[in-house]
Amino acid sequence: MSAEPTASSPASVWQKTQFSNLIRYVPSGIYFARFRVRGKLIRKSLKTDVLSVAKLRLGDIEKLERQSAETQTNATRGKLTFGEALEIYRKRINGAVNLKPRSKDYYGQRMTALLASWPELGKTDVRKITTGDCISWAASFGAESSATAYNNTVKVLRDVIAICIESGARYDNPALAIKRASVRPKKLRLPEFDKFNDFLAVMEKAGGRFSKSCADLVRFLAYGGFRKSEAANVTWADCDFARNKIAVRGDAQTGTKNSEVREVPMIPDMQKLLGRLSKERLDATPGSPVMLVQECQKAMDRAAKKVGVQRITHHDLRHLFATRCIESGVDIPTVSRWLGHKDGGALAMRVYGHLRDAHSADMAKRVKFSSPEPADTVPAPMQEVA
Numbered sequence: 001m002s003a004e005p006t007a008s009s010p011a012s013v014w015q016k017t018q019f020s021n022l023i024r025y026v027p028s029g030i031y032f033a034r035f036r037v038r039g040k041l042i043r044k045s046l047k048t049d050v051l052s053v054a055k056l057r058l059g060d061i062e063k064l065e066r067q068s069a070e071t072q073t074n075a076t077r078g079k080l081t082f083g084e085a086l087e088i089y090r091k092r093i094n095g096a097v098n099l100k101p102r103s104k105d106y107y108g109q110r111m112t113a114l115l116a117s118w119p120e121l122g123k124t125d126v127r128k129i130t131t132g133d134c135i136s137w138a139a140s141f142g143a144e145s146s147a148t149a150y151n152n153t154v155k156v157l158r159d160v161i162a163i164c165i166e167s168g169a170r171y172d173n174p175a176l177a178i179k180r181a182s183v184r185p186k187k188l189r190l191p192e193f194d195k196f197n198d199f200l201a202v203m204e205k206a207g208g209r210f211s212k213s214c215a216d217l218v219r220f221l222a223y224g225g226f227r228k229s230e231a232a233n234v235t236w237a238d239c240d241f242a243r244n245k246i247a248v249r250g251d252a253q254t255g256t257k258n259s260e261v262r263e264v265p266m267i268p269d270m271q272k273l274l275g276r277l278s279k280e281r282l283d284a285t286p287g288s289p290v291m292l293v294q295e296c297q298k299a300m301d302r303a304a305k306k307v308g309v310q311r312i313t314h315h316d317l318r319h320l321f322a323t324r325c326i327e328s329g330v331d332i333p334t335v336s337r338w339l340g341h342k343d344g345g346a347l348a349m350r351v352y353g354h355l356r357d358a359h360s361a362d363m364a365k366r367v368k369f370s371s372p373e374p375a376d377t378v379p380a381p382m383q384e385v386a
Contacts, residue, residue: 017051022058033061060095064088080169082129082160083122086111089160110153117141117153126164131174138178147181154178190320191309196222199312202303203296214296216277221314223270225321225339228314232294237286239266239274246270248340262340 015024021035031046031054042065046057093099093107115122118137121129134157142150158175165173191199204215220231230248238247244266266274277290295314304311318339325335 019055019058021062022054031058033058035062035065037065057095057097060091063091064095080126080164080167081122082124082126082164083115085126085160085163085167085169086115086122088163089156106152107156110149110156113141113145113149114153114156126161126169129161129174131177134175134178142181147183150181151183154180189310190316190323191307191312195307195309196320198307199300199303199309202306203299206299206302208299210293210296211299213292214299216273217291217293217296218300218317219269219273220291221317222320222324223267223273224264225318225325226264227318228295230340231291232289234290235287236278236284236290239290241266241271241274244271260340262337264338 013026015026017024017031021033023032023034024030025032025045029049031048031051032043033046034041034043036042044061044065046054046061048054048057090108090111093104096104099107117140121137138150138154141153145153154175157178158173161170161173161175164170200215200218203218204212206214208214217231220226220234221228224231224246226234226248233249234246238249240247245263246266247261247263249261274290278284281288297314300312300314322335322339325338326332
């Protein structure tokens with residue numbers, strides 16, 4: 001990691017580029033943004049030595065710095081509103097290189113929810129937002145929201161007010177008085193073996209154009225423990241029939257959650273499913289996706305009602321895979337690895353620990369140190385002691 005260059009660095013270490021406001025620090029090869037805002041020289045590392053990436057980050061840096069300068073001017077004049085600070089926050093979220101598109105979209109949803117639930121907030125002078133205002137909003141919003149949505153919306157409120165503090169518009173954060181809601185893990189209510197097969201049969205015979213493909217997607221998710229986005233990206237080239245493994249390949253946009261590659265073994269049911277599909281789709285190329293549909297929630301909802309089971313989501317099928325694995329005797333660290341968790345099994349223990357305990361109790365009944373007595377053994381008569 002190279003040292004940050006200072007204003008006293010020799011001019012020879014800086015290399016101009018063909019792009020305005022973009023320079024390169026020669027010793028490290030790292031690109032920097034260099035421009036003036038209201039007469040002040042700004043020079044910030046773009047933290048990359050790749051020109052195409054630097055060009056993208058340059059625009060974001062310029063927008064943020066100019067917006068920040070405008071905000072500070074407004075704050076000095078006492079004109080900063082929550083809506084103005086929220087726009088700065090929105091640009092920071094959208095420009096954050098460490099956030100995935102899904103996360104950015106979710107933050108956008110929380111911002112929308114915040115303004116919808118507190119209509120006058122956007123035009124409110126940030127200095128006039130009180131602790132009482134924040135607590136009153138939280139009580140109303142929390143009554144109609146899930147704990148997760150509530151906590152993340154509160155985070156947005158706090159972060160935006162923190163920007164106001166950063167700009168000098170106010171000196172405290174009244175949103176810190178809002179208490180975090182306890183997030184209770186979802187109670188898993190998964191279909192039993194026979195009900196699941198009935199569920200699949202109803203989906204397959206629904207009569208729609210993609211009914212059979214929807215049923216196959218449910219099987220694929222349940223037999224492999226994939227996330228919906230992961231399943232959509234599995235191609236025939238990822239299916240290694242010689243080793244009976246499926247490579248789950250990720251990317252920053254739509255792949256695995258950790259943007260890495262993991263291998264999931266083909267359980268016997270998965271082998272049968274892929275074997276049938278490969279015979280049905282002789283025109284498929286190695287690059288063709290294995291699944292012909294990417295989601296089937298409406299079809300699952302209809303099937304669940306007909307079979308009489310609780311609503312099942314795509315993610316529930318991932319839980320079903322893990323549950324069946326553990327009930328079959330697979331240890332939790334191994335299941336965690338197949339699911340793509342990076343915590344060594346800690347999350348899986350919290351979600352599926354009760355299954356391990358039940359399985360452990362059943363297994364304990366099989367452990368004996370003495371030979372079992374024959375069922376027809378008659379106890380010997382007691383002899384009198386002289």
